Every structure is written in structure tokens, then in C-alpha cells.
Amino acid sequence: MIEVENLTKSFGEVKAVRGVSFKALDGKITGLLGPNGAGKTTTLRMLYTLLEPDSGSIKIDGLNPHEHALEVKRKLGVVPDSRGLYTRLSARENIRYFGQLHGMAAPELDVRIDELSEILGMQKFIDRRTDGFSQGQRVKVAIARAVVHSPQTILLDEPTNGLDVMTTRALRHYLLELKKAGHCVVLSTHIMQEVAALCDHIIIIADGQIAAAGNADELLQQSGCETLEDAFVNLIGTEEGLLS
């Protein structure tokens, strides 16, 4: 479970995040929805310990990421915006490297990699060097290495960016499986259909602040719109929309 309270972060003059608060529960998929530059990536980076907040508090399963960075990292599986692979290593070796960095060792690690290979449909390319992989294949490897240690909480930054329909469907299916198994899943996206199809709880971020939050129905109600897309535009577009 993630609890975020009044988070802020500035880079020089630019206020990237200005007082964000939310909760992401176990067994739910939480979506951070917002236009490019809204502060989604910065918020996630503070969650996965690479950035320190200027103020506010974060608790991941009750732990502060900055006081207990290594423990929090063990609990997290992160697919960041950067998902580069080592091209002179095979997909399996890429995943194994991250597993070893999590302190996993041979029999357990190999079993887990085979398991993930099956779940994500990577059997055909798991032992090939990742040089020349398609976008979809790369994302699958990036997800597999992020969750190789079976983390309780999974953070994904724009996971479906650049994926084809089949891979997107496979990814959604996998995230729903994680949810069923009681994991806490948080993903950021700017794509409406994604949150509609996946998320139990939607947090709309614009300009570093939360514009609205709730499930799909609640958001429609709040905005008085027919479709989620209209609701989205309405909710982030005008100040009045927020106040009413």
C-alpha cells in the first residue's frame, strides 16, 4: 500500500509537483492520468526513491522511501520510463542480472524466470540477445526484470507506450492477474482507454496537482460528462470544473 501526503518537488524555478496526496491500495490498480509534463514521472520517481521530495511524506507499506531506501526498493517492482536493456546479453541474462541484484540465486531464480517467460509469452526470444528486439519484446523483458523478485507493489511509468494491440492486451491481462493476487499496482498514463479498461481508482494530475480522483463513474458524475474523455478534458481544462 502506498500513502502519499502533500508531496512537492521543484527543479529550480519549475514546480513539477505541488501538493499531491493519494492512496493506492493492495488488490487495486491505481492510475495516474494526466497530460505530458503534468508531474506523473516526477511523482513516481519520488516513490521509487530516485528523487527526494522537497516536502510531504510517502509511506510504502508503512516505510519512508528515503529513510529505508533499500528495504523499499526490495518491496517495489518498477518499470520506469527508461527501459533500456543490455544488448550483448540475452533476455534471460538481463532478467537474471536484476534477480541477482535482488539477492536471488540459481535454482529459485531460474524457476522464476521460466515462470515469467511463460506468463508474458517470452519463450521464443528468452535466450536471444536483446539487440534488435521489437518494442514489445523489450517492454516484456523490462517488466519481467522489474518483477523477478515478486514484489508486493508494482509501479509502471507509461507501460503501454509504443506497444501494439496484442502486447497491450497481454500486459493488461498480466496487470489484472497481479491485482487478483492482491498486489498494489500503480501506473501512469496519458491514454484514456487504459485507465477505463484497467483502473479501480483514477487520479487525474494536471500541472503538478490532483485535479480529481475516484473511479470512472465518480469522475463522470463530478464532471457531468457522458464519456471519460470529456470528463478528463473538463476536469483538467478549467478551474471551474474543479470547483463545482
Added chain:
Amino acid sequence: MSGWLTVFNKEVKENFRDRRVIITSLIIGPLFGPLLLIGMFNLMADKTSERMEEALELPVAGQQYAPNLITYLVQQGVEIKAAPANPEAAVKAKDEDVVLRIPADFAERWSEGQRAIVEVIVDESRNHVGVTSQRLRRLLHAYSSQIGISRLQLRGVSPQLLTPIMVKTIDQSTLTSRAARLLSFLPYILMIGAFVGGMHLAIDATAGEKERRSLEPLLINPVPRWQIMAGKLMATSFFAALSVFLTVVAFRLLVPFLPANLLGTSVSITNPMMLGILVVIIPMAILASAFLTILASFAKSFREANSYMGLVTIIPMLPSFYLMINPVKAETWMMAVPLLSQNVLIHELIRGEQVSLSWYLLAGGTTLGLGLVLAVIAATLYNRPRVIFSGE
């Protein structure tokens, strides 16, 4: 397996799979120095012996004024030929290497007992001409003193009166120290090896991670950042040390193929020498790796990092050039200066001198100490978000 060891293993494995790295750092790099040395000296030896052995073809102007001298030269194996109309112009135009001119008053001065003049026309700035003109001068000098001695003897005077002092040189150089002159650029090549051997990995592990966007995922793993950097640094040092090791071994194996006739002695690097050189140079490989890692960490891409590296290869040249121009006696304070100490020590070793243990320790200690300071700086670099996210 601890974090740094995992990182080390992965970086080493990945780099062994990079054919470019294997070829440049582990094959061409180590072979370049010794092959260059052998090639250069074989060429020099060939040229020198060619000129020493081949018949001296000599254009002579005014042959008719000194028939006895000409006879003497012919007896000595010189092939006399007609001189060009304008000897100075011919030498300047490089048509002839050397021309001998006998002035018209040669015979007159000769018979009057004055010094008869002969002129050797040569362009001394042309390198390979030296051997020919020296041979000619030696012949003329021998003829001159032969005549001088017989003139004195005719008058009943001992020729020894002419040379009241006889110079005897007692050379204190040993075979090894003479051979060492040939190897004087070995330290330079080894220093370059220490820097270049780890260069590719230093870039790949830092700027390369940013460029292929794998740094951020890597840093999300529950391993302290200093351990990640330590693993990368050790992998870089390992490659630098391996490259230098192979260079030293290549010298050890190839140096006996140097042409022995040139020196009058054969050159060799003995096993104890080789070990001493390795003990001296390995700490340098570690220092170089730490330095390169810091430098490459500030670059956003491979290309940017590479452009810094060109400048870096100048650094190890500086002490070598200084010592080439200004050869100094090895002193203790030099051991405390990294780069300089390695240069001086390797010179001493290839001269066959005994190097005291305290010098080894001082040189190794200061170099490793500085390397450690740089390593600590490198390890803390990735605590700064600006360095992590600068590739974006």
C-alpha cells in the same frame, strides 16, 4: 553473491562479448608496441647494413690532380665515376649523395709540403647520407695519416710525436643498460595501455548506461550505489590491467626478435623484469580506470565521452616526454608522483638496476591512494539526480 560482485561479473561478461573491445584492447593494443619496435629497428638495421656493405660509388671532380689518391680509393673498393658539372647543384638536387672535389692546386701544395685540400660536398641534413660521407671521410683521413706517417719516418722522426695524447674510453654501460636505450619508450606504451585498455568499459558502464537508458532501472535495484560503482570500477580496472599485462607479455615474447647486429647485443626482458614492471604498472591501471570513470560519468552519451578520451591519452605522455628531453637520475621524491614514478621505475627496471622495495611501495601506495580517492568520488557521483537523469 554481493552486489558489487554481480555488477563486476556482468560488466566483464558483457565486454568479453564485444568484439571491438577484444580486438582493440586485448589484441591490437598489446601487439602494437612490440611490433612497432621490431619493425622500426629492422628497417634501421637493413638501411645501415645496406650502406655499410654496398660499394661506395663516388663522383670525383678533378681526378687528374691526384692520381695517387684515386688509386688508393680504388684499392679500398671505391668505384670512382665522373662528377657532374656542378657538384653543389647536384647534391642540392639530391642527384648525388656525396661528391669529392680535388682542386687544381692540389699537386702543387702537396709537393710543397703544404696541406693539400680536398672538398667533400654533402648535404648533412639528409639522414641516410651520413653513413656514406662518414665512410669517405674515414678513407681520406686514413690516407692522410698514412702519408703523414711515412713522411715523418723518412725524416727519422717517430710518428708518436704527433699524438701526445691517446684517448681510451672505458665504457661503464652494461649490455642491459645499452639495450635499455632501445626500450626507452616502453614506459610510454605501457602507460597508454593502462589508460586505453579500460577506456571502452569505463564509457560503456557510465555514459553508455545513460545512452541506452538502462541506468535508471539499474539504480532502482536494492544495492547501495557505491557497490554498483565499485563493481563497474573493478571491471574497468580488470580490463585495463589485463590489457597492460598482455602488452608486457607481448614485449617479453617479441623483443628477442629485435635485430641483434645493430646493438652488438641482443635485448631481452627477463622474467623478474617482467614481474617488476607488472607490479609497477597495475596500480596505474587502477588509477586510470577511476579517473576515466569519473570523466565518462559526466558525459551524456558515448560520443561525448569519447571526445573527452582523446584528450586523456595525452596525460600519460607528459612524464615520458619530460624524461625523454630531460633524463634525470631516479630519486625518492619521484616515487610519490603517480605517472612519473611508473616511468622512472620501468626505466630503472629495463636498465637492469635493482629497485628497492621501499620505492615499489611508495610508488604503488601513492598511485593506489590517489586511485582510491578518485574511486570514492566516482562512487558518490551517482547520488546526484542531475548525473542520473542528465541523459534525458
